[in-house]
Amino acid sequence: GENVEQHPSTLSVQEGDSAVIKCTYSDSASNYFPWYKQELGKRPQLIIDIRSNVGEKKDQRIAVTLNKTAKHFSLHITETQPEDSAVYFCAGIAYSGAGSYQLTFGKGTKLSVIP
């Protein structure tokens, strides 16, 4: 099955600085890589995703890059703001047998943006 590792587990940045969170995956057949944001006490919500036919995708201050050769993908947040403080999860596809696939989440990165 898929193994998704996420680093760092905690990250503190000054407001206005950039933040980068990295994930590695083990299954070279994986082709879909979403990122979810979970604010304290709230539900996870999708913020951006990337498919394996592209190397980078941007949406305003957030971007995701994918390196299929090295089997890693990263979330980049520029010009961080206090409202970016949250736990971020990456995910990859795990093959669970008999043609069945499921998402496997990383363990999360707690991002703190210091005003």
Next chain:
Amino acid sequence: NAGVTQTPKFQVLKTGQSMTLQCAQDMNHNSMYWYRQDPGMGLRLIYYSASEGTTDKGEVPNGYNVSRLNKREFSLRLESAAPSQTSVYFCASSEIRVTGELFFGEGSRLTVL
């Protein structure tokens, strides 16, 4: 349009008691999921239902059962609760299995004493 609704939001059980977490979605999604979230462990899949009438085990199914009652509803049952099942449980749904956006419920915080 409420999205994904879970009940109850909070529950305290004693070891050995049973309970059912209810989940309903009004987005006409085919796939539904149950995850548990523990500190430092991320989101781990317990069971999922790719479509009405089917259910499959996820990463951590032991101690749980599920029922896909109809297209809207997917319940999670703990037959004999154990302290190790203390967790926050999230139900989710998606239109396209695996590569579709997951829409999560608000979560159910379960404590087993």
